[in-house]
Amino acid sequence: MDLNSLYSEIITEHNLSNHNKHHIAGADIVEKGHNPSCGDEIELELKIKDGIIEDAGYTGVGCAISQASTSIMIDLLRGKPIEEAKQVIETFLGMIKREITDEDQLDILEEALALKNISNMPARVKCAVLAWHTLDEALKKKVS
Ligand SMILES: [Zn+2]
Incomplete structure (x- = not known):
């Protein structure tokens, strides 16, 4: 399987799977x-909890890209400290804006690399x- 079909498969899977699409009981944000x-x-x-994204979920409607991107992001950041999550967010936005192209630097994005071609x-x-x-907005509010 070439990389592009692998990428579109990841997006399709996340779009079909609703495993992150639910409310979080006692959500802080x-x-x-x-x-x-x-x-x-x-x-x-x-x-x-203690500076760590203990759990996350989402609800909403939208196109396949927006929904898959949300689900991929949640999988990637669940369990991560806020500071690390911010680094991942910054790297993702940098990848989409093509400001970050170094593959070693992009490695932390894991499955979110599937969205690279969106740029x-x-x-x-x-x-x-x-x-x-x-x-990003949510975390800024939480920290300030
Ligand atoms: Zn859209």
């Missing part, structure tokens, strides 16, 4: 994200980054 250019809407719910599709970039910007 609920943050809404909206991408008007496509109509994507998500609501992230996070449970933070070639300007119309879909906002769909891909929606969840990550939303989480």
Whole structure:
């Protein structure tokens, strides 16, 4: 299987699987994200304990890219310290903006690397980054 079919398989799988699509009981943070250019809407719910993202989930509607990107992000960041999560968010946004191209640096993105080619599709970039910007906002509020 070539890398591109592997990538599209990861996106399809996350889009079909609803394993991260649920409310989080006793969530500490609920943050809404909206991408008007496509109509994507998500609501992230996070449970933070001792500076660690203990659990996360989301609800919402939107295109396959926005939903898959949210689910991939949650899988990747669940259980991570906030500081590490911020690093991952920054790297992901850097990858999409093509500001970070170093493969060693991108390694921490794991499955989120599947979204790398979105940077070639300007119309879909906002769909891909929606969840990550939303989480970034949520974490800023939590820390400040
Ligand atoms: Zn979209």
